[in-house]
Amino acid sequence: MTSNKWSKTGRSKSIVAALALGGLAVASGPAGAAATIVINNLNAPGVGFNDPTPARPIGGNSGTTVGEQRLIAFTYAANIWGSTLTSSQPIIINAQFSALSCTASSATLGSAGATSIFRNFPGAPKGDTWYSYALANKLAGAYLGAANAPQINANFNSNLGQPDCLAGTSFYLGLDSNHGTNIDFITTLLHEIGHGIGFQTFTNGITGNQNGGFPSIWDHYLFGSESGKLWKDMTNTERAQSALSGDKLVWTGALVSNALPSVLTAGTPSLAIGGPAAGAATGNYAVGTASFGAPITTSVVSGQLMPVVDQTDGSGLACTALSSANAVAVKGNIALVDRGVCGFAVKVKVVQDAGAIAAVIADNAPGSPPAGISGTDPAVIIPSVRITQADGVTLKAALKRRSRTSSGVTAGLSLAGSQYQGADALGRMKMFAPNPFQSGSSVSHYDTSAFRNQLMEPSINGDLTQSVLVPEDLTFKLLQDIGW
């Protein structure tokens, strides 16, 4: 449950909300789980959580002012954690909405995080190891630090959606995930509070320096598969290198490892090329998947691979409706097109309209592995993938002796192998460790390869649920690994 009380000045209001808020459904955590979350409303009267601007109830949020809706949504998200975590100590969140950095096309949505870390407290499972404040209190069974000190600070942008602040895009304050093109406040807050209750290391990922020379509890589970060492056993240099090691930084906590087969999708999206004319092009190709259209599944989508050719240089952009010759070529087949000029979603829709059953887009710039392709078009229903520029050259060479309607080169799109998307070959969850280091995103998030998409990836994907539990999500399992 969350708790709620007014201070004497009325300036700071602590909120205790009932576990069931106005009859709304609240996600239920493990049996017996409960932690009291106290939300201290730091906003002055009339602003932020106290904004009196009238608002229509939306998506199960019954608030009739902007401030009320913000408070209800914040409390709802906090309740999800409150009903999941177990602690004898309250978790106090200092919360407010205020004017944060914005431009017309970008905005700081908010910030949140732990206020303090503790080590060597009575009951600490591992000595000389930092634990996030809320977790330390739970493990100690006592309120560490100053009385009523907050465990988490949270501050969200009160100007979001105004003309000079990511114009036209607001926080969706409904409770039903029906956010459309707006930003779902519930999942954003779930993610940020997740960091605040312990989903992060306090070791510097750029320098590898441990805070005060001591490891965080995370460092007992972060493992560099290149060096074969846990972070706590590495030198600063080794940790800094591990933070850039791509798919070689993994989580070794048993609870995450045991649970991930029931959460992540098995198999890696792949393009298989064969057929009598494939020749040296025969084989499996790495692909980048699309954020639109049909997903790649274990059911193979296969057909003749046929190129679109609509430019004088022999390339095929498919930015406008195909000529009759190109349409005949791709109808019922898998279309090969080139990146460039127009959006990916546009090209896929064009070939779909001509009857193609899938699209393969060859990159127009070098680089490997192939990146995913973004875009939005609910009318696209066929699967599409990106391949590298070099692989595109290989395939086009194999297609040179094609007829108007067939090529003798078959293409199949499906999930290959048994490796879980987001885990390494040994079934360990990959942590986000790109090169170059992405400040703040690196290390303290799950890797972006995870599918289904996870709450604690560095990007908050639009298809996230409000769950932090298996089978949808592995956030709580990691928190349990470190002591929750």
Place this chain on the structure above:
Amino acid sequence: MSSKEQKRSIAATQGASLFCRSATLTIAALASLPALAEQSAPAVRVVKDPATGEMRAPSPQEAAALDGAAATKSSAALRRGLITGKMNPQAVQHANGTVEQELDESSLSYSVAKRGADGAVETYCVTGADAATSLMKATAPVGKSSQTAKEHRHDVK
């Protein structure tokens, strides 16, 4: 001057005084901005003209100086304790052996949203205000992801 005019004059003078005080307060407040600069950016900025003593809008040079002061405080604010507000909080050892290290804003997670070329909005999570600001200003892709099938780039064409 009639009594009404006197009252208006007094009110105007008082108003001007209040305005001067509030303007001075603005300048003073800029010099002592606590916590996040984003939270306390003033809506009105005035300076006192050294020649006339009157309040006016800042020149570009003066505005830049105010921005610099705010930016300096903003960077410094990153090291302000999240509970006590103390600068560069040090670890505290309690009698029972417990050691507490108050954190500062450099460890906070920031959610940032950016609108891409196709109009779609992507969100990112980074640590620290500086990283958030850099991400907001970045026009190039935010960087290659790890070597995995689902890249973190968000190319739309």
